[in-house]
Amino acid sequence: MIKDDFPYFRNNNIVYLDSASTTQKPQIVLDSIMEYYTHYCSNTHRGSYNHGDKTTTKFEESRNYIKEFIGGRPKDTLIFTKGVTEGINLVANSYVKNNFKSVIISSLEHHSNITPWHMQGRTLGNGLEVIGYNKDLTIDLNHLEDLLKKNRDSFLSITHISNAFGILHPIKEIIDLSRKYNAKILIDGAQAANKLKLDMSWLQPDFYTFSAHKCYGPTGVGALYVNSSIINDLTPYQTGGAVIDRVSYKQSTYLPAPLKFEAGTQNIAGVIGFKKGVEYIKSVGFNNIKENEKKLIKIIYSEFNKIDGVTVWGDTHNMGNISFNVDGITPIDLGILLDKQKIAVRAGHHCAMPIMESLGIDGTLRISLGVYSNESDIQLFFSGLIKAIKILRG
Amino acid sequence: MISERIEKIRQDLEFFEEDIDKYEYIVDLGRRLNILEDELKDDSLLIHGCTSKVWLLPSLVDGKIIIKADSNSVIVKGLVSILVYIFSGIEPLDIINFNVKDLEVLNLTEIISPTRQNGLFHMINRILEYAALWRL
Numbered sequence: 001m002i003k004d005d006f007p008y009f010r011n012n013n014i015v016y017l018d019s020a021s022t023t024q025k026p027q028i029v030l031d032s033i034m035e036y037y038t039h040y041c042s043n044t045h046r047g048s049y050n051h052g053d054k055t056t057t058k059f060e061e062s063r064n065y066i067k068e069f070i071g072g073r074p075k076d077t078l079i080f081t082k083g084v085t086e087g088i089n090l091v092a093n094s095y096v097k098n099n100f101k102s103v104i105i106s107s108l109e110h111h112s113n114i115t116p117w118h119m120q121g122r123t124l125g126n127g128l129e130v131i132g133y134n135k136d137l138t139i140d141l142n143h144l145e146d147l148l149k150k151n152r153d154s155f156l157s158i159t160h161i162s163n164a165f166g167i168l169h170p171i172k173e174i175i176d177l178s179r180k181y182n183a184k185i186l187i188d189g190a191q192a193a194n195k196l197k198l199d200m201s202w203l204q205p206d207f208y209t210f211s212a213h214k215c216y217g218p219t220g221v222g223a224l225y226v227n228s229s230i231i232n233d234l235t236p237y238q239t240g241g242a243v244i245d246r247v248s249y250k251q252s253t254y255l256p257a258p259l260k261f262e263a264g265t266q267n268i269a270g271v272i273g274f275k276k277g278v279e280y281i282k283s284v285g286f287n288n289i290k291e292n293e294k295k296l297i298k299i300i301y302s303e304f305n306k307i308d309g310v311t312v313w314g315d316t317h318n319m320g321n322i323s324f325n326v327d328g329i330t331p332i333d334l335g336i337l338l339d340k341q342k343i344a345v346r347a348g349h350h351c352a353m354p355i356m357e358s359l360g361i362d363g364t365l366r367i368s369l370g371v372y373s374n375e376s377d378i379q380l381f382f383s384g385l386i387k388a389i390k391i392l393r394g
Numbered sequence: 395m396i397s398e399r400i401e402k403i404r405q406d407l408e409f410f411e412e413d414i415d416k417y418e419y420i421v422d423l424g425r426r427l428n429i430l431e432d433e434l435k436d437d438s439l440l441i442h443g444c445t446s447k448v449w450l451l452p453s454l455v456d457g458k459i460i461i462k463a464d465s466n467s468v469i470v471k472g473l474v475s476i477l478v479y480i481f482s483g484i485e486p487l488d489i490i491n492f493n494v495k496d497l498e499v500l501n502l503t504e505i506i507s508p509t510r511q512n513g514l515f516h517m518i519n520r521i522l523e524y525a526a527l528w529r530l
Binding site for chain 1: 412413414416417418421425446466467468469470504
């Protein structure tokens with residue numbers, strides 16, 4: 001049973017349906033972090049002693065393993081970050097800032113793919129364009145093509161899977177379309193890297209960014225894949241220790257990528273745990289993850305059909321995240337009453353306020369699945385939901 | 395006075411063995427809260443939470459803070475009604491001298507957690523700010 005791999009479930013009798021926020025951590029991830037701190041704790045790329053060398057080796061092994069995990073080619077670059085948010089901010093500042101007149105995003109973006117563009121003074125119609133969506137929240141590809149035509153040589157920054165609604169964007173089609181109009185493209189893979197077998201050598205985006213903590217790894221660490229065709233066009237936007245080749249009072253010169261983008265001591269334990277997180281995903285297997293989600297989502301839709309006044313957002317092909325509202329009841333009321341029944345779900349705007357506003361709602365209740373989610377979780381969730389609705393409807 | 399009111403609420407809540415039953419009671423409290431009139435619910439009174447809104451209208455009457463409040467969430471409204479019961483009609487100095495940690499005995503995590511979610515934590519802070527402003 002997969003839950004047995006996770007100490008969280010040994011310590012808590014909770015139905016955890018908030019994996020889109022963060023996944024639980026398997027024992028092997030925790031062990032790797034503890035082993036680093038208790039057996040060979042030292043800094044990377046500096047120490048000329050045994051443990052320093054071992055730490056550097058482990059750190060770089062993680063880099064290579066994670067790059068391979070997403071199908072990156074040896075010549076491509078993987079930069080460690082704090083997570084997707086830092087990945088997007090790095091690209092915004094190191095690459096996009098002075099080089100692109102227009103940035104195009106989708107309607108389903110997380111705030112982390114909206115606010116970095118505002119910080120550059122871009123607003124809707126003034127350096128920032130937003131792709132429309134269809135009734136089922138899927139992307140309006142015709143509108144995307146219109147925007148690309150009107151804004152040639154633009155920068156497209158788009159989520160792979162929507163965090164709020166679980167909508168899967170047809171990312172290969174979007175990349176191919178963007179190339180026709182000479183756009184560069186960044187993909188936010190926060191919700192995708194833990195459930196889709198990625199292949200950067202086939203997708204060929206310019207950037208792909210994702211977070212460890214949504215891949216069963218630790219918080220505070222993530223990765224930014226950079227296509228080899230573009231890496232030399234990036235300039236570091238922060239500097240300090242560990243990125244410098246030579247410094248004098250007159251000037252400084254940088255180490256080659258990726259090191260020049262990793263200023264200061266990195267989250268070493270996090271990087272080591274990150275590798276174990278993706279190893280865990282591989283050990284479960286993408287097919288098993290897909291089949292389990294498919295089976296559970298089918299049950300979820302069938303159960304929702306039995307409850308009056310429920311709106312489930314999106315198409316019926318949601319990837320692990322399902323958002324819904326119940327007529328006349330605020331999401332937080334449901335969230336609190338589910339919590340009191342030991343069911344953890346997310347109530348709110350899910351850091352996606354513009355699309356909530358566009359749909360005319362303050363927020364939704366979102367259930368999101370992980371590798372450990374099972375039929376029992378779903379049945380307990382629905383019995384809890386029905387009880388909560390009964391109380392709230394009086 | 396505040397301590398006695400907290401103790402009264404604690405005893406009421408202690409009656410329920412299961413959390414879900416306790417919150418059903420809180421839902422009922424919310425339904426009974428003397429709500430703010432719609433025309434008073436402007437943005438200046440709004441305390442933003444992630445998913446619920448709380449409107450807070452404190453005033454100083456005869457040296458005591460009188461609180462009117464409302465929320466768009468039934469449960470938050472119930473929790474707000476508890477806070478109104480505890481703090482309304484109290485002199486500002488007594489509120490300033492009150493230790494917020496004393497609310498922990500109620501075991502209502504939504505009130506004491508500094509979460510952005512429901513605005514209750516910020517409501518308490520706002521009451522404390524008004525008490526400091528109106529300190530006699």
